Amino acid sequence: MYQWKECTYNTPDRQVFFTIKKLTLPDHFFATFVGANGSGKTLMTRALEGELLLLNGTCPDSLSLSVISFEKQIKLMEQDFERRNSDDPRDETGYTPREMFETVSGDQEEILRLCDILNFSYALDRSYHKLSSGEGRKVLIIEALLKKPDIVMLDSPFDGLDTAARKELQELLVAIFQAGTSVIVNTNRFEEISPASEYLGLIMSRDLARFGERDEVLNDSAVQQLTHYEKLPKIYALPRVPQDCADPLDRSKPLIIMKDVTVAYGDHVILNRVNWTVQPYEHWEITGPNGSGKSTLLSLVTGDNPQSYCNDITLFGIKRGSGESIWDIKKHIGYVSPSFHLDYRISSPVINVILSGYFDTIGLYEQPGDEKISLARQWLGILGLSAYENASFRSLSFGQQRLLLIIRALVKQPPLLILDEPLQGLDGLSRELVRRFVEFLMQNGDTQILFVSHHEGDAPRGITRRLTFVDNGTRTFDVRIEEVPR
The missing domain is CATH 3.40.50.300 (P-loop containing nucleotide triphosphate hydrolases)
Incomplete structure (x- = not known):
């Protein structure tokens, strides 16, 4: 032996x-x-x-x-x-x-x-x-x-x-x-x-x-x-988006344009003159150590940081400070993070988790209709979870739960899907499960992905560009932008 x-x-x-x-x-x-x-x-x-x-x-x-x-x-x-x-x-x-x-x-x-x-x-x-x-x-x-x-x-x-x-x-x-x-x-x-x-x-x-x-x-x-x-055979389109949920955004233009963006709290500079553009069809990895500025950068994208108004930032073709509301920004974004996962405490049936994505709610509080139920079942089929349609969300493995939350953020196929540390808290098997599915999305969908990670090697195949926060030996981090070889 x-x-x-x-x-x-x-x-x-x-x-x-x-x-x-x-x-x-x-x-x-x-x-x-x-x-x-x-x-x-x-x-x-x-x-x-x-x-x-x-x-x-x-x-x-x-x-x-x-x-x-x-x-x-x-x-x-x-x-x-x-x-x-x-x-x-x-x-x-x-x-x-x-x-x-x-x-x-x-x-x-x-x-x-x-x-x-x-x-x-x-x-x-x-x-x-x-x-x-x-x-x-x-x-x-x-x-x-x-x-x-x-x-x-x-x-x-x-x-x-x-x-x-x-x-x-x-x-x-x-x-x-x-x-x-x-x-x-x-x-x-x-x-x-x-x-x-x-x-x-x-x-x-x-x-x-x-x-x-x-x-x-x-x-x-x-x-x-x-x-x-x-x-899975080659799929050329994911389940369609219901007409009442469709995003009319022109996807031929850059999603994000930041010019000389600086964010500071007192004398502590978090972002220092960052220039960053996300062009159509690009998928980005954002990486760097704790405290380097990743969360601050994301908060500028999601519209949650008030300092975005004093910087030159254009999101989804809208220049910040031009009269738009935070919801004008958020409606174009799907977002999943470990903290959101931990806060998702309801014991809803699996199919209801997906259906709630059509209404931007945690839990399902109105009748979805036959069309949305049919589309949710198509998503479950892609996930390989059709047999779990009526099972409790909490009865699934942690990795399967994370996949469902990614789908919940994706059902309206927003222009941008932010996956903030999507592999955090998962075991080796679950990490590979989520990584494989993200690769599938990048190959088959129209949604662009920002994949945020602390760990080298976490990023799925299909990432085209990388933004890295690099310690420059001072209290601030430099930003390095590079292409990812295919």
Whole structure:
């Protein structure tokens, strides 16, 4: 049996951490670990391989483990290229799989046996650079098995393979497991979980957030929602907005324009000559330490800061101080924050939480009508929560509640949705759940998003611009604005 308890790992440069609070595996097993890109799957591989520093906790002293990864395949391709481009004419053909295998084992019978099992005998003497991606993956598997490890670990083995090659590789992994070798697979897709996999773990935010028997984990309602988002077909429009709730704002113009904006309380300057424009179709992350000015900046956007009247600020095409009311500003904004979540104390049915968004109320106090009920059910379908329509809001997980509040703010599809620390207070699974849904909104909706966060790496994919408050060593913070690579 293999056991990890309260383990914290660090990369050799001491820049990145990975944690395994609890993991128990039997002597012979097939386990799959699922995680989004950047979640820490490769860090998990390096931790088990012994490449990371163990800062605390207990883990197996050593593992008889062979790792197969895309990085190792690239390294092999580079070695083959260097050999073919050397001055020795004997190296023109590069490496052959037979030659690679013989450097690991001189047991010719075992080489032929494994090649037969993996249907690879025909390619033993081909040049490595002439093999397909799937064939190159087989080379690494055979090479790993020749070392006779107790465990074979494959990091994202299905990437770059077509449907037939993925099916064949799944069958090979089952054959390896049935022959007595334990198998670990890291993947970023739930549909790549093998039916033979007995255990399933979820890797999120560089942490093994969930682990257990496969069916138990997959039956978790939050996990079911993650798989739901992955399987959603491309949606080109979200549920429509009722005519009486439609926002007539011209969305071809900038939503926010701030010029040399300064906010100070006495001699304490919070914002110092900030210039910021939010153009159409941009999604922004706003980040910085506590006290740097994020909340003050948001209060200028929502119309709640009286100092907005003494600054050059244009919101939704309206210059502040031109006679508009605070409601002229707020009607274009959806807003969700941890404090709002904590204040949302009613035990309303789930569908009523969504319906209340059409009326800007906490709770539902008037008849919504058939049209709005139908639209609310469409939103529940997108969330994967149709079965919870009449359940109490408080009976859902904290992450599911946060999703519902985001939908409540979104049903009228306002020009701007402010998500102020939407991941705060959520566990790893719930953070990933909310992040996936925000990514979905940015891909499919017309609403622009301001995503406010303290933590690097929280932002969902789809963010196009970033505003960062940077400590300049004085009592004020500088503002840095940059594009986010797509």
